[in-house]
Amino acid sequence: MPGIDDFTRPVEYLSPLDRSLGEIVRSWAEKEVLPYRREYDEDWEEHRLIEPAFDRLMGELGLQRVLFPEEVGGWGLGHSDYLGTGSYRMFEEIARADSAMAVAFGVVFWPLIMICNEPHVNMRLCEEFAPMFIETNKAVFTANAMTEPQGGADIENMDLLGGSTIETCAILEGDEWVINGHKLWPTNSAGVADLFGVVCTTSPGSTDPEEFAFIFVPADTEGVTQGKPYQKAGMAADKNSDIWFENVRVPSWYRACGPGDDFKYFKEIISLGSMGTIAFVSGAMMNIYEILREFCEEKTFRGRPLKENDDVAGVLADFVRDLEVIRVIGYQAARMMDRPDLYGDRWSEEMVAKTRAFKYFAADKAVENVGLVMNLMGAHGSDRVRDVEKHWRDLKIVQLWMGGKQLCQMEVARWFFDCETL
Template identity: 35%
Template structure:
C-alpha cells in the first residue's frame, strides 16, 4: 500500500497475479490445507506452473535469474495473506538456495543442482542452520562460529559432516540442504563452512515432523548428520568468505522472509476484520462506523507499519 511507488510495473503485475491466485485457489480451501497435505502440494505445483520457482534460478540454467529482495518480499507477503506455510515453502525452493553459489561463482554446485530447480516439478530446499545444541547461538555473529556445533572435516577430497540440526523448514522433504557447519571452533569466522548437501548423501537422516500449534502446512524436523560425505567443491566459497555470506546474506534473507510473512499474515487478518465489521451491523450501522471499533481497526494497522519499518532497518547495511 504505502510502498506502491517503490514497485516497478513488472512487480505490480506479479503482485496482482499472486493476489488473484490466492483469492481464487487458496482462500476457498485454506481451512482444509492442514488436514489434507495433497491439497497443499497441489498449490505448490500450481505455483511452479505459474513460473514462481523458475524465477529464483540463474538464467543460464533455465530460470529468469535471482529475484531482487523487493520481488521476493512481494511474493512472500501476498502468499502469506492466504497461508503462511505456502509462503514459507515457496520461499525455500531449492533454486533460492543457489543464490549464494551464484554470487560465490561456485560452478560445480550450480551445474550439479540448478537444472532440477528450473524444471516443471516442485524442488524444495532447506536451510540447515539451527544446531540442536545451540539454538539461537548458531546465528549470533558475536559468537564468531563457536555456537555452531555441527562439524565438517576435510578428509581427502570430501567433507565429512557430523552433528544435528533442529527445526529446519522442509527437513525430510527437500532435495538440497544448505548446511551451516564449523571446521574449527578456535579460528573464529574462518571456521564457518556453508556446505551444500543433497538429500541422497549417505548418513543423512531426519526426525519426525514437529507437532506445532499453527503454521502446520510447512514441515519442521530435526536433521542428523552421521559421517555425511560430500565432494569438497560443495563448500560454498571458503574460509572467511562463507562467514560473510552467512552473516551478510543468508541470515538476512531469513529475517526478510520472516518480516514479509508477518506482514502478509497481518494483512490477511486486517482484511477479514474490515470485511466483518462492514457486514456486521450494530445500532443501525456497520460496526466499523462506531468510533471504538474504528479505533481498534486503526490500532491493527499500526503494527503492520512497524513490521515494514523494522524490516527496512534490518536490511540496512551493517556498520
C-alpha cells in the same frame, strides 16, 4: 472503496516485474490456496492438499527458478537490482493466503542465496543444482540446516559466538567433505527438501571465521536421516523435523563460498530472512484487513455496524496504522537488499541489525494487533471459519523463528550501542 492495494509502498522502489509477479501469485493464491486453507491444519503431516498447490506455483508457474542466473535457465533475480523488492512482493502475496506457504517458498531461496547472489555467485554449483529446479513441473524445496539441539539460536548469533557452538562437523577427506551432526527445526525438513544447506564447523569450538563452512548436501545422500514433522501451534505448510548426518560424504566443491566467505555471506541469509519475515507479516495483515472489513460491516454492536462504533474504529485505525508502517519499512528493507551500492553490504553487521530491528518491530506489532482483533471479534475471533485465528497462530510463529525475539534485540543493541559482551 479502499482495498489491499491501497496500502502505501514506495512505488519508485518497485521492480519492473512487480505487477506481473503480483498478479501471478495473487491469482494462484485465490484459486489454489484460499478455498482450501482451512483444511491445512489437518494436513500438517501428509501435505495432500498443500503439495499440489506448491507444484502449481513453483513447478508449473516456475517461481522456483527465479533466483538462478539466466545462463543456467533461471530468471536472474540474484544478480538483479530487484532481489529484495521482487521477493517481497511474492512473499507478501503468498502470505496473504498462508504465511507458512510463504515461509516454505522463501526458504527455497535461502541456501541458494549463498551461490546465486552477486557478488558471490558460484557458477559451478548453480550449474549442478539448477536442473533439479528447472527441469521439472513439480515443486522442489531446499532447507537451511542451522539450529542444533545444544544451542538453539546460538548458531545465528554469529557476532558473539563466531560459530564456536556449532557441533555439526565437516572434515575434508581427499576431495570429499565428511559430515556428522544433528540439526533441528529447518523449514522444509521432514522429507520435503531435496537439497540442504548445512551449517558446519571444520574445527569444533573455533571462532575462526575460516572454520565456518556452509556445505550443500542432497537429501538423498547416504547417511542423511530425517525425522517426522513436529506438531506446532500453526504453520502447517511448513514442515520441521530433526535431521541427522552420519558420515555423510559430498564433493569438496559443495562448500558454498569457501573459507572466510561462508562466514561472511551467511549473514546475508539473516538479513534477507528478516526482510522476508516482514513480507510474511504484511501479507497476513493485508488478509486480516480484508476479513475485518467484512466482519465489521456485517456485525453490529449498540445497533450499529461494528465499524461505526468509535471504540471499534479506534482498534481498526490502530491496525491499519501499523500495517501502513510495517509495509513501508518492509519495502525499505527490501530496497536496502536491492541496492547495496547505496545502503551497504547485505551481509554487514549494520544491515543485519537494521533488518532485525525492522523484523521484530513488524512481528511484535502484528502479534499485538491481531490479538486485539481477535478480542474485538469475540467468539468469532477463535472460529476457524473467519481465518483470523489462523493468522494469529501463524504470526506468533513468524515472530519467533530465526532465533526468537531476544536475539533480535541483542543484535540491534550490539550494533547501535556498540555493546561488546552481548
